[in-house]
Amino acid sequence: MSLAEEFYKNNIEKNSKESNALSSKVNVIGWSRLVVVLLCALVDYFLYKQNKIMMIVVVTIVITGFFLILMFYHNNIFEYKKRIDLLININEKGLKRLGGEFKKFKDNGSEYLDDEHSFINDLDVFGNNSIFQYINSTVTKGGREELVKLLKREKVLVSNEIKERQEAIRELGEKAVWRQKIIVEGNLKKSQDIHLDSLIKWSEGKESSSPLRLAIACTFMLATIFSIYLAIKGIVPLSFIILDLMVNFLVVKILAKSMAKEIELFDSIKSSVYGYSKILCLIEDEKFESLYLKTLISKLKSNKVSCKYEMKKFSDILDWAGNSSYNAFYLILNIVLFSDVFLMRSLEKWREKNGDKLEDWLKVMHEIDALNSIANLSFENETWTYPVILNENEIEGINIGHPLLGKKSVRNKFSLRGEKKVSLITGSNMSGKSTFLRTLGVNLVLSYIGAPVCADKFSCGIMNIYTCMRTKDNLEESISSFYAEILRIKILIEASKKGEKIFFLLDEIFKGTNSKDRHTGAIVLIKQLIQYGGVGLVSTHDLELCDLERENKSIINYNFREFYENDKIKFDYILRNGKSETQNAIHLMKLAGIEI
Template identity: 40%
Template sequence: MKPKKLKEDEVLQKAENTYENRKKHYDIFLKKQQSTINFISTLRLIIFLAGLGFSIYFIFHKQYYLSSVIFLASVIIFIILVLKHGKIILNKNLTAALYDVNKTSIKRIKGQWKEFLDNGEDFKNPEHSYSEDLDIFGNNSLFQWLNTASTAMGREKLKELLINPDLNSDNTIERQQAVKELVSKISFRQRLNGEGNLIPKNKQNVQELLSWSAQKNDLVDKIYFKLALIIMPILTCSSIIYYLIKPSIGYALPLLFIAFNIIILKLGEKIRNDVLETAFYYKNSIKSYERMIRLIEKHKYKAQLLKNLHKKLVCSEGVKASEAISKLVNINNKISDRKNLFSIILNVLFLWDYNLIVGLEKWKRKYGGDLVNWLEVVGEFETLVSLSGIYYDNPDWCMPTFSKAMEIKAKSLAHPLLPDSRVSNNVVIGSRANILLITGSNMSGKSTFLRTIGVNLILAYAGAPVCAGEFSCSLMNIYTCMRIGDNLEKSISSFYAEILRIKMIVSAVKEGKPIFFLLDEIFKGTNSVDRHLGAETLINRLSEENSLGLVSTHDLELGSLEKKNEKVKNYHFLEHYKDNEIFFDYKLREGISTTRNAIYLMKMAGIQFDE
């Protein structure tokens, strides 16, 4: 075991060094960018004050032409610096996000991933066939360790992949190939992750955004609306120009048309705000999506799945997704300016808000239906990036192969979430026996071993590498019965809840599905006679069907099943004692357990028994 542990440490150290070097690079870059931002801020202030000062100075000296030139030049330079300043701030935010991506990657390698805030708690479902028992979501979960997706769609796609695996070997192999290709694209992976992290977490309601993009505004089709947008700006501007040419006519007419425009704006205030403010609310999110899509578009791919996803980033007219979303970003930029003085004047003269609504409506009708597909592509890429990240960190893990025969064969199989206490085992299910009966004393590793196989199967079906030297399996529906407790809300005891879960497994078997099951201490809520009889009946029933599984038990009498049923084979975990201490090696051995440690553990806890 020591040489293998040394190899794992060396592999992890290599990845950690890469992340450390990248983190240092971004840290240095951040400081340079902050220095540039400070310099431009100071220069901007100097230009403004100098331009204003010199303009006033030359006005006092009656050099109006020179004063105007200096003032205009200073305004132009000031605007250029403002734009430059904003661009560098945006780049600095991305650099900070990339710094955090590497910091997070280092934490994952060091086993500090349990501190990650996104643990997928919102995806927990006690009714699911295995997610609760295998710790797929929640604290210390597979999702918490694995996930690097930043967008709501990315999280959703990863969740679906973990709880509703695609049991099609061709599709899974395609995902494997995509994951392998993305492993070497560390800059691409981190950039995608960093861009997504710039999306405000409180603006991740992607369904609201998609609902908005699908809504049609019939107002823009009304004849009176179209005519008003053409006629009123012409009448208003014409009356103002006419007044400037012939002031003698008075300003009543221009004011009348301006008043009409204000009334029109007031009457449609709710409509304007509902449409424009929703778009503006997602302004930064849309910008991030645009940059993520542009990043995906500019890369070339070899894996077929990545090629297929890349092809989806176009609309029916052949316009690139990034170009289409860029048009929406430009409209949003105009919306963001609607509160300044210049936009207010434009609004009064040209009914500018309504023109923005028309622009948004045209965009939605042209591209709105494609938005969901584009965001799904982003989510798919984020999911694949999450999977490829663990392969980059653990290149000594293997990519599974898939067998048509019902079997699981693994060498050096270990739990992916236990790097410090990881112990590997070889296991074969299917060729000699369909059901492995696992016995062993308390704390010997039975439940962890069951979860080890279950979690690695989930990773395999997702298209990810597994924590093993070799791994081959068939594609099966996974069911578990491990952590069953009372449900007080439904007035269900733990024993009855266990019965319901067993019923779910048996029903799935009756449907002819290929089943893999994990049963941990089944029927523990009843007396020993019923427990033994129930477990024996269930195991015999499951062994006759298209299923594989493991059953852990303290009921050593169940070990006799191996002699009665050739599809059942006994394995056990062992402990040993030294200097009044108990030790476990967590190595799987053939045969039934011959040791017990309950009394010893109780004594260790300070509970004394009369001799």
């Protein structure tokens, strides 16, 4: 049993026991609250029969106080149980990743699939059974977007940045308990997190409350306090206070129109900000050793301003936002003290102090959130290695496996270094050619985001990945699969001509045309890619292409083979040097019932 599996199982067992105990406690307290309410009603009724009005007031106040204590305790226990249940779910998802069941996770990033991207569709970066579905455990919208950008290579990292990220991910991988705390806080009061841009825009604003609005609020608030004083003294009747509050209600409604957009925004984001404040507190309080993480955390403290303190203050202020729409107590408070106006002023004061820092704080949180997801790979795969990043356009590995296949993955040794620039991969149908191309591609994607890879040793240069593997017809654009393949090849050639560092993966190129054209086209393409400095792999059934190895020192042959047991075809998926010497198409036709 791996350390990760043991960790997850132990946590599930421990937290399940605690959750069951808390369930019993929640039920007991819930019934106790009901008993207290019934007891209060019975006692009050008994005292009412005896005409002990003062005793009714005293007993009601005492029992109500006890009820509020029970309610507060019940809510705390319930929230704590929710945290424990979230931890159980997190560890169960960890076990599913280890068992290859991650394809059941709902969030697979399928909205990012893109036929025009240079590699994401062919390498299963997004969609079902994808890299994203495997590693993603982000809890913020920004963290999810940061992870997407890394996987799509929208953020291209240089060698030093990758090495620094490797150190950070290695360190985060060792902080499994801390990472799970962040996931819990991010999910405890989960909101849709759809107004983040609006929050940033507000934080950058400079406008402040109208002095007239504050003056009106202060005037009517003082008038209400004075009216209450006069009523207590008996100078004015009690009805005068009711009239005053009715006037205040109208004034509150009028003033609320000028603050409606802000109040609506704050009401929609307060759950998110609560989670942000908790997460940023965990981040700021944690001690890190890697340079990359230390640099990130340093952005949370500037000019003696503590991010965790200011974000908690922000969350506490926002906790009141929008309460007047559903909270009777706050509605009364608003009518008497014009709390919305002063709430808005408090938020503006917070913005004056911290508005210019908020976006940077959130960026730190989002990056840590994305790195924590990648750190799942480090924690759960002890035998994986961190790749060596080279300056040359090369790739080499020992015992390289496909990261998404888990224990089913067959490991292979591969090298494309020095004068060798193109590898021709031959082999019979279903022997493993396409899977091996994806194996290298997926491990390169992981290498470039600073993650460990599925290999004992792995080294590579930083290259732009181009693939042509799953071309298909597009009826809306009147494009055949062959023409779609041509268009992708065109993009590859244009990129190589521009001087890009290219790594290409071409699976059965030009398969949509006749054998003569396919052979000729493949030879010309391979030579042209070599000419412009491209590096990569080409899988093919055209064994004559393998003769290029003798003509050009830049080309090397590899192959996969099949074997037979009891008239059944079998594959070992082991990569061998040289060209393929076996074929299985006729045998497969016979198995299908075609008489030959």
